[in-house]
Amino acid sequence: MRAAFLMCSCVQTQAADVNMADVRQLAREPVETIFEGAPIKRIRTADYWKTVRGSRKPVVVVFYANQDPRSRNLATLARYLALEFGKDIMFYGYPVTEGATVERSELTRVQQRYGVKQIPATLFYDNDRGKMELEKTEYSVPLLTEYRTPSMLLWNTYLRTTRDYIQKNILD
Secondary structure, eight states: OHHHHHHHHGGGOSSSOOOHHHHHHHTTSOHHHHHTTSSEEEOOGGGHHHHHHHOSSOEEEEEEETTOHHHHHHHHHHHHHHHHHTTTSEEEEEEEESSSSOOHHHHHHHHHHHOOOSSSEEEEEOEETTEEOOSSGGGOSOSEEEOOOOOSTTHHHHHHHHHHHIIIIIOO
């Protein structure tokens, strides 16, 4: 119940800093719980490229380990951003594992398919006018790959910086 309340309370994040007590509480939950109720869909290997290439909006994909603390911190950030920008950007979560650690073989598979070198990771695909506008052919390389995850100490800074990046570089 408490997690549901916290998830609803973060909808009002657009211009102001968020309540860090709410963020810390939410970041204790598994990633799947953090994503509940937010406009973040699940994406899997079978539909990854069809979904990314077929989108008429920019796409953000968060690769995560469901119980990993860094993944949970990143998931809280993705949740707040999805609640704010969900009408203009498609947000997806790619569950790499249900646990806290990713097996080497699974990381190798994800790296070969998507270029992800560690978990958690965020891939930003820009998509203007219904056509992917990337430099590489077949849209196999995202516009931006991000491996940093927000520590609770700098969480608001990450939120503001990512908002600015989205507004200046993705929603151009």
